Amino acid sequence: MSRKIHLALHPYGVGGPGQHGLWKDPSVAKNASIDINYYIRQAQAAEHALFDALFIVDSQFINATYPAHYLNRLEPLTLLSAVATHTRHVGLVGTASSTYNSPFNLARRFASLDHISGGRAGWNVVTSFDTGASRNFGLEEHLDYAARYGRALEFVQVARGLWDSYEDDAFPADVERNVFLDPDKLHALDHVGEHLRVAGPLNLSRSPQGQPVIFQAGVSEEGRDLAAQVAEGIYAPGGGLEQAQEYYSDIKRRTAAYGRDPEHIKIFIHGSPIVAGTDEAARRREREIFEEDDDFARNLALLGRSFGAYDFSVHDLDAPFPDVAHLAERGGRTGAARIIERAATDKLTLRQVAATLREFRRSPFVGTPRGVADAIEEWFHAGAFDGINLAFRTEAELGAFVDGVVPILQQRGLFRTAYEADTLRGNLGLPIPANRYSRERQLVND
Amino acid sequence: MSRKIHLALHPYGVGGPGQHGLWKDPSVAKNASIDINYYIRQAQAAEHALFDALFIVDSQFINATYPAHYLNRLEPLTLLSAVATHTRHVGLVGTASSTYNSPFNLARRFASLDHISGGRAGWNVVTSFDTGASRNFGLEEHLDYAARYGRALEFVQVARGLWDSYEDDAFPADVERNVFLDPDKLHALDHVGEHLRVAGPLNLSRSPQGQPVIFQAGVSEEGRDLAAQVAEGIYAPGGGLEQAQEYYSDIKRRTAAYGRDPEHIKIFIHGSPIVAGTDEAARRREREIFEEDDDFARNLALLGRSFGAYDFSVHDLDAPFPDVAHLAERGGRTGAARIIERAATDKLTLRQVAATLREFRRSPFVGTPRGVADAIEEWFHAGAFDGINLAFRTEAELGAFVDGVVPILQQRGLFRTAYEADTLRGNLGLPIPANRYSRERQLVND
Numbered sequence: 063m064s065r066k067i068h069l070a071l072h073p074y075g076v077g078g079p080g081q082h083g084l085w086k087d088p089s090v091a092k093n094a095s096i097d098i099n100y101y102i103r104q105a106q107a108a109e110h111a112l113f114d115a116l117f118i119v120d121s122q123f124i125n126a127t128y129p130a131h132y133l134n135r136l137e138p139l140t141l142l143s144a145v146a147t148h149t150r151h152v153g154l155v156g157t158a159s160s161t162y163n164s165p166f167n168l169a170r171r172f173a174s175l176d177h178i179s180g181g182r183a184g185w186n187v188v189t190s191f192d193t194g195a196s197r198n199f200g201l202e203e204h205l206d207y208a209a210r211y212g213r214a215l216e217f218v219q220v221a222r223g224l225w226d227s228y229e230d231d232a233f234p235a236d237v238e239r240n241v242f243l244d245p246d247k248l249h250a251l252d253h254v255g256e257h258l259r260v261a262g263p264l265n266l267s268r269s270p271q272g273q274p275v276i277f278q279a280g281v282s283e284e285g286r287d288l289a290a291q292v293a294e295g296i297y298a299p300g301g302g303l304e305q306a307q308e309y310y311s312d313i314k315r316r317t318a319a320y321g322r323d324p325e326h327i328k329i330f331i332h333g334s335p336i337v338a339g340t341d342e343a344a345r346r347r348e349r350e351i352f353e354e355d356d357d358f359a360r361n362l363a364l365l366g367r368s369f370g371a372y373d374f375s376v377h378d379l380d381a382p383f384p385d386v387a388h389l390a391e392r393g394g395r396t397g398a399a400r401i402i403e404r405a406a407t408d409k410l411t412l413r414q415v416a417a418t419l420r421e422f423r424r425s426p427f428v429g430t431p432r433g434v435a436d437a438i439e440e441w442f443h444a445g446a447f448d449g450i451n452l453a454f455r456t457e458a459e460l461g462a463f464v465d466g467v468v469p470i471l472q473q474r475g476l477f478r479t480a481y482e483a484d485t486l487r488g489n490l491g492l493p494i495p496a497n498r499y500s501r502e503r504q505l506v507n508d
Numbered sequence: 509m510s511r512k513i514h515l516a517l518h519p520y521g522v523g524g525p526g527q528h529g530l531w532k533d534p535s536v537a538k539n540a541s542i543d544i545n546y547y548i549r550q551a552q553a554a555e556h557a558l559f560d561a562l563f564i565v566d567s568q569f570i571n572a573t574y575p576a577h578y579l580n581r582l583e584p585l586t587l588l589s590a591v592a593t594h595t596r597h598v599g600l601v602g603t604a605s606s607t608y609n610s611p612f613n614l615a616r617r618f619a620s621l622d623h624i625s626g627g628r629a630g631w632n633v634v635t636s637f638d639t640g641a642s643r644n645f646g647l648e649e650h651l652d653y654a655a656r657y658g659r660a661l662e663f664v665q666v667a668r669g670l671w672d673s674y675e676d677d678a679f680p681a682d683v684e685r686n687v688f689l690d691p692d693k694l695h696a697l698d699h700v701g702e703h704l705r706v707a708g709p710l711n712l713s714r715s716p717q718g719q720p721v722i723f724q725a726g727v728s729e730e731g732r733d734l735a736a737q738v739a740e741g742i743y744a745p746g747g748g749l750e751q752a753q754e755y756y757s758d759i760k761r762r763t764a765a766y767g768r769d770p771e772h773i774k775i776f777i778h779g780s781p782i783v784a785g786t787d788e789a790a791r792r793r794e795r796e797i798f799e800e801d802d803d804f805a806r807n808l809a810l811l812g813r814s815f816g817a818y819d820f821s822v823h824d825l826d827a828p829f830p831d832v833a834h835l836a837e838r839g840g841r842t843g844a845a846r847i848i849e850r851a852a853t854d855k856l857t858l859r860q861v862a863a864t865l866r867e868f869r870r871s872p873f874v875g876t877p878r879g880v881a882d883a884i885e886e887w888f889h890a891g892a893f894d895g896i897n898l899a900f901r902t903e904a905e906l907g908a909f910v911d912g913v914v915p916i917l918q919q920r921g922l923f924r925t926a927y928e929a930d931t932l933r934g935n936l937g938l939p940i941p942a943n944r945y946s947r948e949r950q951l952v953n954d
Contacts, residue, residue: 245572
């Protein structure tokens with residue numbers, strides 16, 4: 063069987079980063095981001111199109127300048143649980159912070175979603191780069207990079223330990239023998255580490271896929287290393303074909319270096335296709351969107367987000383980009399460092415930097431259905447991705463992609479024509495991890 | 509309109525405390541506690557019967573001696589979100605610990621459930637008495653009573669502050685004026701207290717009921733005082749009519765003493781009705797259940813749970829009840845103190861104490877549909893409760909109550925014949941709390 067492209071859908075409700083004008087689109091409901099029926103419809107559309115997953119991002123800090131969708135949106139795990147019972151195959155991937163959660167509670171919620179969905183849960187592990195978030199969790203200072211990534215790795219290891227608390231045959235529920243639970247198959251983790259102490263056991267058994275799938279989105283050195291160690295899916299940073307290829311080969315190389323099969327980590331790039339009947343119509347639509355979304359104050363605020371919600375409007379817009387390197391350190395985001403480097407290299411003003419950010423968001427997939435399919439195929443064969451995390455502005459634009467581009471990808475053997483499995487692991491081609499205690503038992507018996 | 513009885517349903521899956529034999533009942537699915545369809549059916553049955561709420565309890569610590577339902581069950585908020593989209597009127601009350609959660613995350617999850625359900629969320633605030641739970645959250649020692657209850661009060665106050673982050677008209681979404689959010693109507697809480705520091709704002713607006721309903725289950729002095737200050741619903745401890753009356757009048761008195769309307773706190777007793785065609789048949793069924801559930805080792809383990817999962821089996825069963833007062837202090841549970849007092853007063857052996865606990869669980873509502881309705885009416889008019897939190901062993905026993913007892917209560921004008929509202933607050937007769945910032949604005953304008 064030839065390698066196939068994986069597709070995920072990333073709903074942005076009333077408008078994500080840079081989509082400043084989206085809420086004004088008459089086809090977008092003003093309450094989309096808090097309407098569970100919007101998400102159910104998106105998930106069902108994704109499932110109808112045989113996509114691998116619905117992907118829900120998240121954040122824990124806002125101020126009034128944040129993107130419309132961020133201001134007022136449902137929490138990912140409650141959202142996905144509600145979606146779960148209205149779908150049967152599509153994966154349900156939710157973002158949750160390893161910095162601002164406790165492993166016992168979070169492992170339990172994902173395990174619960176995994177049961178509710180019959181083995182379709184995925185956890186996108188983030189360490190939270192909004193410096194303001196720390197103040198919502200009793201901390202005066204944002205944790206630094208090393209502490210956040212150290213904790214993230216340990217957190218995932220603990221979650222996986224908790225998910226194995228029960229061996230798969232722990233509940234014989236044998237009436238004759240009067241044995242509901244076989245107590246030898248319930249295991250406490252008793253984890254004591256640098257960042258976390260968690261005894262266990264978890265009060266929830268494993269789902270049909272064994273454990274929820276771990277996603278991650280590391281860009282920095284620390285982030286890439288974390289991904290290579292524990293991630294099974296990655297959301298890659300934006301950029302052009304070369305950047306995507308560099309990232310892809312780097313992650314696969316690092317994964318192999320940790321002794322893992324590089325096929326067991328699926329790399330998703332972000333894509334916002336614009337599909338129309340002609341190339342001209344697609345380009346026109348792209349320009350329209352660019353104008354609809356133009357809001358200089360909000361672009362400046364978005365730029366500030368990479369520097370700990372810094373207010374750039376205090377600076378002269380037409381002077382050279384200000385010296386904010388100390389804020390990038392505090393915010394700890396690789397994106398910020400990139401912006402500073404670009405500004406220095408190209409000698410950009412603050413106004414130009416804000417404009418550059420917009421260019422960075424340009425989609426490589428704009429054109430007719432065939433043209434978009436061609437570009438996707440080219441990138442795929444060039445080793446730029448395993449999958450695409452697709453964002454659309456409207457339900458109609460999602461429909462245009464599904465009806466126009468997906469059939470072409472299917473005809474070319476690049477995308478499935480039926481789900482391979484009922485679980486997210488099954489559809490992503492990821493193995494079901496054996497329970498660690500059963501494996502030990504097996505090794506002892508061998 | 510005469511005062512009506514409120515009813516909630518409390519599903520116990522494969523068997524809660526003392527229901528040691530339930531999982532063996534052929535009509536109980538062996539995976540009931542982790543099957544979302546079981547909970548959806550329970551919720552739909554409760555809604556069909558016009559009950560006020562589905563009530564989901566929770567805990568964070570287990571060992572192999574714990575009740576079958578506790579060993580392996582879905583997390584309440586993911587569970588209730590999944591149930592929400594399959595119901596329209598029934599309230600959705602979930603238990604969550606104020607000791608082992610952060611207010612920002614928990615307030616957000618309940619607000620999310622409140623949106624998903626259209627204003628039907630309730631939070632049962634517990635401080636977690638299982639001493640072992642602390643070891644799942646990085647703590648060596650269980651927090652003492654004062655710290656747990658001090659934190660609980662502050663936690664609820666912070667949650668309510670976060671729930672008011674957006675005034676109800678914060679999102680004009682006015683395309684003409686290009687105003688999605690009115691930034692003057694987004695408020696940071698900036699809470700700094702003894703136990704918690706939370707800046708806010710929450711990234712979620714208010715639901716149709718303003719804020720989720722606060723439930724509580726305090727038995728101790730601290731618990732009763734917490735309830736009187738912030739609870740809008742209470743789950744009362746078990747016991748006979750006199751105990752229920754004492755608790756009811758005490759809570760209502762304390763609530764009034766805090767300057768609150770005692771009508772705005774609804775007191776639910778626990779009830780496990782056994783309904784049959786004749787009194788004899790009901791009593792026979794009661795004895796059958798008593799025998800089915802008899803499991804001395806598990807009763808002893810259940811007794812140990814009140815003393816921090818203490819292993820009583822190391823003691824002579826027929827010697828006087830051992831001196832475990834220091835464990836009650838550590839566990840910090842009023843129930844433990846009561847057991848010690850009863851054992852001393854009646855000079856009971858350990859074996860007798862375990863048996864006494866079982867007697868304590870006897871339902872006052874056993875008999876024909878008319879007999880059970882009579883007893884419920886008697887208790888209600890005697891000032892023992894505002895509502896009953898009903899637990900049934902099987903779906904058939906739930907059906908017998910709904911088909912037999914509910915119509916009699918309706919004929920007598922004691923129970924609704926249609927939902928009064930679409931929100932939990934509306935059906936419980938609780939006011940919608942005005943947003944604190946809108947109220948301030950109103951006061952300034954007056």
